[in-house]
Amino acid sequence: MNVTRKLRGLSRELIALRIANELEDGTYVNLGIGIPTLVSDWIEGRDIILQAELGMLNTGPLASRDEVEQDLINASCQPVTELAGSCFFSENESFAMIRGGYMDTAVLGALQVSEKGDLAGWQNPERGLPEDIGNIGGSMDLAVGARKVIIAMMHVTNDGQYKIVKNCSYPLTARGVVDLIVTDLAFIEVTPKGLLLREVAPGLTAEDVQSVTEPRLIISPDLKEMQL
Amino acid sequence: MDKVYPGVDKAVADIPDGASIAISGFFTAGTPIPLIKALAKQGAKNLTIICMQMGPGNEDINQLIINKQIKKAICNYPFYRSASRGASSPAEQAVRAGEIEMEVYPMGTFSEKLRAAGAGIAAFYTPTGVGTVVEQGKEKRKFGGLDCLLEHALKPDYAFVYAYKGDRIGNLSCHKTARNYNPEMAAAGKITIAAVENLVEPGDIEGDMVHIPGVYVQRVVKVERPRYIPTID
Numbered sequence: 333m334n335v336t337r338k339l340r341g342l343s344r345e346l347i348a349l350r351i352a353n354e355l356e357d358g359t360y361v362n363l364g365i366g367i368p369t370l371v372s373d374w375i376e377g378r379d380i381i382l383q384a385e386l387g388m389l390n391t392g393p394l395a396s397r398d399e400v401e402q403d404l405i406n407a408s409c410q411p412v413t414e415l416a417g418s419c420f421f422s423e424n425e426s427f428a429m430i431r432g433g434y435m436d437t438a439v440l441g442a443l444q445v446s447e448k449g450d451l452a453g454w455q456n457p458e459r460g461l462p463e464d465i466g467n468i469g470g471s472m473d474l475a476v477g478a479r480k481v482i483i484a485m486m487h488v489t490n491d492g493q494y495k496i497v498k499n500c501s502y503p504l505t506a507r508g509v510v511d512l513i514v515t516d517l518a519f520i521e522v523t524p525k526g527l528l529l530r531e532v533a534p535g536l537t538a539e540d541v542q543s544v545t546e547p548r549l550i551i552s553p554d555l556k557e558m559q560l
Numbered sequence: 561m562d563k564v565y566p567g568v569d570k571a572v573a574d575i576p577d578g579a580s581i582a583i584s585g586f587f588t589a590g591t592p593i594p595l596i597k598a599l600a601k602q603g604a605k606n607l608t609i610i611c612m613q614m615g616p617g618n619e620d621i622n623q624l625i626i627n628k629q630i631k632k633a634i635c636n637y638p639f640y641r642s643a644s645r646g647a648s649s650p651a652e653q654a655v656r657a658g659e660i661e662m663e664v665y666p667m668g669t670f671s672e673k674l675r676a677a678g679a680g681i682a683a684f685y686t687p688t689g690v691g692t693v694v695e696q697g698k699e700k701r702k703f704g705g706l707d708c709l710l711e712h713a714l715k716p717d718y719a720f721v722y723a724y725k726g727d728r729i730g731n732l733s734c735h736k737t738a739r740n741y742n743p744e745m746a747a748a749g750k751i752t753i754a755a756v757e758n759l760v761e762p763g764d765i766e767g768d769m770v771h772i773p774g775v776y777v778q779r780v781v782k783v784e785r786p787r788y789i790p791t792i793d
Contacts, residue, residue, distance in 0.1 A: 365641070385667065386586040386740045402588060402790055403724070403738040409587035409617050409792040414736075422771075423586060423740040424675050427668030431688065459643050464693045465655060465662055469637040473668035473688045507691035 338492070339540055341516030341533040342558070347484055349374045350558055351439055351514050354482065356380075359436035360389070362474055365408050367484040368439040381417075383435060385470045387426045390418040407470065427470070430477040438478035440471060442485045442510075444500040447547035449510040449522040451475055451483065452502035463503060475506035487515035487544055494546040496520070496527070517541050519558060526550050531558045563730045563780045564759065568598035571753050571781045575599065575718060578631075580608040582674060582716040582745040587617030588790045590738030592722040592755040594783040596620040599720075600627055608632040610674070610716055612667075612741065614651030616640050616792040625650040625660070632661040634714070636670040645793045666694060669711050671744050677715035678747025678776070685710055719749025723772065725765055726756030730774030733765050746776040753779040 342350070344367050352374035355361055362383045363371050372382060372393065382391040384406040391406055392413035400411040429435065444452040455466035475481055488495055496513065513520040518541045519531035529549040532541055538551045565571040572595060575581070581599070585591025600623040607630050614633055615622050624630050639652050646652040654660040665673065666688045676684055685708035689695055699710040721742045724735035732754055734742055746752045754772075759782040 384737065386589065386737050388737050400789070401736070402788055403590070403735040405587065405589050405737055405790045407586075409790050411790050420734075420736050420739055422671075422743045423667070424671040424744045427671060431668055431686065456643075459646065461639075461652075461656070464696065465638070465664055467637045467639055467641070468664055468666050468694070470667040472666040472692065472694065476688050476690075477668075504692045 362438045364440040366441040390415045435478040437480045438474040439482045442483045449508045451505040452500040453505045455503045475509045482512045487517040497546045565781045572598045575604045578606045580716040582719040583611040584721045584741040586740040592720040593786040595720040606631045610634045614638045622650045634663045636667040673714035674744040674748040676713035683712045719745040719752040721746045725758045730777030731770045732772035755783040757785045
């Protein structure tokens with residue numbers, strides 16, 4: 333059932349740009365699969381060090397065709413490049429770093445986020461696999477270990493269902509871990525009182541965003557259009 | 561002490577039915593493909609395999625599934641991302657049909673279980689997975705206000721690892737992101753078989769550049785560098 337109406341918002345690339353603008357210089361960041369990977373296109377030259385969780389720090393931009401090296405990939409299996417100061421280590425050390433609290437920010441995709449900051453992102457029940465089988469990958473460790481978790485996603489599903497929900501119905505990645513939700517329509521902060529709508533995509537109103545969001549939004553007194 | 565075997569077939573010849581085998585590699589990087597191919601040829605059955613994934617970026621594992629050699633798989637990112645690729649994936653079909661048992665762990669927990677096994681640690685507590693399906697059936701305990709799950713060490717009978725360079729006494733040096741699971745799996749395996757691209761004499765790898773000390777490695781076999789283009793769906 334289509335519960336929402338279609339609103340025109342940002343492209344995936346511009347969601348990534350809005351998140352890139354939110355990242356602070358001098359921080360260590362891990363980018364998940366999907367829209368989060370696109371954030372790397374907007375931070376070249378900035379003082380931000382990217383971790384690839386298979387065991388690399390200071391991961392460079394994607395490799396061009398003639399730079400491809402089969403032993404140099406990111407966690408999405410894309411060929412990448414080295415930067416001055418890149419280093420390599422085992423996957424186990426990489427997750428020690430993640431759980432140890434050394435990642436300032438993780439940018440992750442999501443299937444659902446709840447108003448309490450619960451994240452569901454590793455298994456879509458519609459695929460029909462048993463509830464404990466799916467691609468967990470690094471998502472649970474990153475959600476628990478990173479100091480700040482930013483979600484990058486489209487505001488509703490392809491068929492118009494809520495993704496920002498009162499309670500996640502999909503299998504959880506972690507409880508109460510999400511700090512910010514950035515979508516094609518809005519910039520939302522998860523607060524102890526609920527979801528705070530801080531910015532809307534250009535041309536949209538708070539009512540537009542509320543109409544495609546299941547929980548009641550708190551409208552910031554400083555509500556702004558996203559600056560891109 | 562010379563640990564070199566004359567070829568991959570000899571190196572895997574004694575693996576019995578029912579063995580558990582850790583297979584390294586993160587998608588396409590650092591995967592001991594020649595050892596997987598040799599295992600498919602050798603034909604041991606009822607195997608438990610411990611590996612990141614079952615096919616994506618490593619189609620050679622599919623041959624073990626097609627041969628019905630696998631009883632159980634312990635993974636952290638077993639399937640293709642897209643449901644459409646999953647529809648044609650031997651691993652996903654075998655799991656759906658109940659032909660293969662599967663356990664899935666978070667990626668950090670997965671490798672820590674192997675690290676613990678290699679380091680003589682019986683079990684450990686981690687906050688990862690609390691409040692999710694991962695906690696089912698596990699002891700939960702609070703440390704400093706933080707809920708954690710008890711996870712046990714995972715010690716495989718064999719480990720298949722891969723290195724850019726290895727010497728006759730088993731010291732291994734890995735290349736860039738191809739290191740990934742190799743050090744922990746090498747230490748965890750009761751018998752660790754290393755496929756090396758470059759077989760050298762002791763002393764040819766500078767001591768500071770040894771990523772996996774030879775004490776963990778029981779067999780070394782020279783292989784040709786498998787060529788692949790990193791890409792998955």
